[in-house]
Amino acid sequence: MSGADPFGTGALRTSVLTAWASSPTRFREDANAEEDLYLGGYRDRLLVELAQNAADAAGGGGVLRLALVDGELRAANTGTPLDADGVAALASLRASSKEQGVGQFGVGFSAVLAVTDEPSVVTAGGGVLFSAERTRAALAEHPELVAKAEERGGRVPVLRLVWPTDQTAPEGFATEVRLPLRSGVDGAALLAGFAAQAEEVLLALPGLARVEVGDQAWWRVDEDDRRAVHGPGGVARWWVHRVAGVLPDEVVAKLGVEARERPGWxxxxxxxxxxxxxxMPLGEDVLHAPTPTDERLSLPARLxxxxxxxPSRRRLRPGPAADAVLAEAARAYPDLVARFPAPHRTALVPVAGFPLSEVDDRLRGLLLDRLRRSAWLPAAGEGEPRLLTPARANVLDVEGDGLADLVSAVLPDVAAGFLSGQPHAAALAALEVTRRTLGEVVESITGxxxxxxxxxxxxxxxxxAIETDATARTELGGLPVPLADGRTLPGPAGALMVEDPELLDLLTHAEVGALKVLHAEAAHPVLERLGARVGGPADLLDAGGLQDAVERSLDDVESGVDVAGLASVVLRLTRDAGVRPGERPWLGALALPDSVGDWRRADELALPGSPLLDVLxxxxxxxxxxxxxxxxxPAHVLTALGVLDAFAFVEDDAPTGPDHALVDEALWWDAQPEPPARVLAVRDLDLVTDEAWPRALTLLAAEPDTWRALHQxxxxxxxxxxxxALxxxxxxxxxxxxxxxxxAGLYDPVPDLGVDERVLAAIGVRAELVVADADDAEDLLVRLGDPDRGLHPGAVLRTHAAxxxxxxxxxxxxxDVRLPEHTRTLAGTVAADCAVLDAPWLLAVLGEDQVVSAGPDFALAEPxxxxxxxxxxxxxxxxxxxADGEPVPWSELGAVAAACELLGVDPPRGSAVVHDKLVVRTDSGDHPVTWWVTPDGVAHCEDTPEALAxxxxxxTDRWTERHLLTALIEEPAHYLT
Structure with a gap:
């Protein structure tokens, strides 16, 4: 094939050389333009341009192979081989043979000049090459052009003059670009860089299906309706969604001439x-149009x-075409999102943040708008899967599919429960998805x-949520809970969970509205965190409404309400809780049937055959x-309600007032010196008949509680x-x-009534002489003045003293005491006119029947x-x-002084008047006496031991020791014996 020129390169060279020769300035312009391209807009784009040419040649499904061979970088591709028009385009800076795509400027091939000065493009039927050295040789015939080249340091345009070559493309490939690397270009590093860009090339160029770099390969395939880019090892690296179309006519009309010929997008x-x-959201990236630009983006996916x-290929050119393509790209984005498994879709939502460029800001707005209005969020609920638009979706504050599925039955458009989790919060906030608080959930399910x-x-x-979040517990305070009787309670607080199946069955059918007992199938431990309690019989008794129900039960009966269920429940709870009589006094208000078919309060009923009935x-x-x-x-259950078998007992360890339904309780309370610290008492004492008190007292003594009350x-x-009592x-x-x-004598002994003497003493039968009040005093004076009572003198003295x-x-x-007509004298007689003995010596001139005495303590005479x-x-x-007497100092009376010494006391000061015979005169005559004290306090006495003593x-104010003193004065030896 030597000497052949199938692509007409000779004519192309002649044309270019003629143009340069006729206008050396044109030579300089071409050289500058080429240099600007490979040093400017096309720097670092060698692989992109090689791949673009390969993609254009393939049209679809193309393969690009990149390899180092004998110091050359070779890029072989499948598809349509190079033709004459393509050669002409390669040799031109302003034209392209491509109908559409990136190469519309015909200048992309200039990127090869970054690594070589002698690029060639070969096919199966021959090829062409470019050479800086050959170009300089061709200029030798044109001195003026040589001069221009020398002005540029010998640099000449490389891609303007083209020569034929007899090299051919390798088998299986249509075209191969061969780039002998300049000195200093690291071929291995170059291939490594290509390997790093291979995925992006496949993403950007749909005409390519496979890229091979050395012994590694990347390829694009369709899988499960998803286009994916795979890399070495066969692992998918990218998932791809592509859309295409034609720009609207009104947009095309505003494009440049050549662009109008390529309206597709x-x-x-x-x-x-x-x-x-x-x-794996990208975070920070750049817009690819389709090759990388300098327009920074912060989207999760690459566009x-x-x-x-x-022309620099670095910046987006604003205008209707850009607006249209960006809008269509945004329209397609929700389809891409929807192709991912539901739990990962929100990762592709642009979250709030500062945009990195104007294009970024615009794209984020377009994407969020489209995502809000497109159905791609999975809905909660069972049955056929549904998708929701974020604009209508409701996301619950609490994560969990179970909750969302349940709530979706009553609240429309509830999103899947996993979307309530923290990983999705930022995305859903960016989409302005409505979040439903637990309080709103409670509101939606109420009723x-x-x-x-x-x-x-x-x-x-x-x-x-309830276990970990105190706020949640507050919001769920009104959470409905179904009760055993079919009602629904607005909030668990105060509700009881009953674990006894038999009791729960009773509560279910008894319809006791006062009890808030949870339905067995609804009871859940978490309700305890919200105020419910696990309740036993005692808890149920103490539940808030039961007491009210019991206390109005009799009124309910009179209103036609059936309270039989309430009675059954209360009896069962009383039995199981082991309630003792009087422990819960309000139970006595429970309406129960009596023997004649009427209903009465429990505490107004007695057990059949109760001995209490005999005393009432x-x-x-x-x-x-x-x-x-x-x-x-059992009797103990009924009596715990207040049904009487014996006297009802009341016990209160912290009374606050006379409010225990005791007869005359307020009077008793007021009679106490201090408010009672404890109440132990027996009820209904006023119902005992007068003649039945002995039997009633026997009943009271028979029960430990009433015994205690009697002796409190x-x-x-x-x-x-x-x-x-009588x-x-x-x-x-x-x-x-x-x-x-x-x-004895004052009071008669109580008849034998068969009552324990301790009980009699407790209820006021007298065990000793007591003057407790004016009534006692009046009664005692009446008894003392009764002449028919045979009273012992000692009893009279003790009574007056008391x-x-x-x-x-x-x-x-x-x-306050009404006095009787008579009083008892010291002689034991009764008299209407007498005096109170206030000095012992006066008895010598007064008869015992003339005086009343309080005994030897004369200080009591005045009261x-x-x-x-x-x-x-x-x-x-x-x-x-x-009578005449001799004053003698007490200390000089020997016997007196001796007695005082024996007692260890000092003799009195002053003197005593000692008489042989002592006589006092009153209006009734002269009276011989043994001793006397005058009103001025002078003691007179006969000289006898008794009188002196x-x-x-x-x-000496020792009147009670007078007999001892007598003995000591008479015989001091008595002190020793």
Missing amino acids: SATWAVRVDADGVP IATLPIE VSRPPSWWHRLYSALAP DADAPVGVLAAELAERW PGGHTAWWISRN LAGHAPAHWRLPSAQEL LAEAVADDVFDPA LAELLDLELASEVVDAEVV RALAWT
């Missing part, structure tokens, strides 16, 4: 994926489109009718419990019984205990006189000592 979206096909660009099992599944789906008044408001109910339930210090029970026709205080002998002490201690006001409204004896006796005892 294409746009390819490429997403990098990992080995599992999971998208490769036939966009109009500036819906669903089986309990559905609610259980809902609680399971909510569990992760016939008109007492206490009925008899229906026999059927008494047979069905200051307690209501003994207080009330002592004032209201024993043999009289109040308890009318009698004394048989063992209280010191009260009365005087009570007055002295302000136990009562004497003005006793005040009580009895009598004068003191010292005030009625006017006496004068008429009494005078000494009174003077």
